[in-house]
Amino acid sequence: MDKRKLKHYEKLLLKKRKDIVEELDLIRKSLSEGFESSGEISSYPSHMADLGTDSSEKEMLSMIMTTASEMLNDIDEALVKIAEGSYGSCELCENDINLERLDFIPYTKYCIKCKAKQDISIRGIM
Ligand SMILES: [Zn+2]
Known part of the structure; x- marks a missing residue:
């Protein structure tokens, strides 16, 4: 991948990283404030928000936090790959990612x- 493209993806990754960090902050805040500001996380699928009681809401938020933290890890790994020049190829088959x-x-x-x-093997279809 050429340097201009790498810069482009580095920018995307850094922006996404910032968004997630802010989102995590909001979630931490709403967890400590008792959900007064939980409207801020409406960007997540609504079926996840329909769980009802406080405890399941907390469970959902901690699930989102886990997902977000995993995403942060992936973003950091991608940023390392950009620095190393190996960004953009698949970790399994080593082909270029679309x-x-x-x-x-x-x-x-x-x-x-x-x-x-x-995804298919995770769902146990195979
Ligand atoms: Zn692949």
Whole structure:
């Protein structure tokens, strides 16, 4: 991948990283304030927000926090790869990851084919 492209994805990753850190801050705040400001996390799928009681809401928030922390890890790994020059290739098959996919999920480690295979095996269909 050429340097201009790498810069572009580095920017995307840093922006995403900032968004997630802010989101995590909001969640931590709403956890300590008893959900007065929980409207701020409405960008998550609504079926997850319909769980009802306080305890399941807390559970949901901690789930989101886990997901967000994992995402932060992936973003940091992607940033290391940009620095090392190995960014943009799939960790499994080593093919180049589709650029449209990287624009959408700049922290992805796998090409669309390997990701699909993984999702299927996680669901236990295979
Ligand atoms: Zn692959």
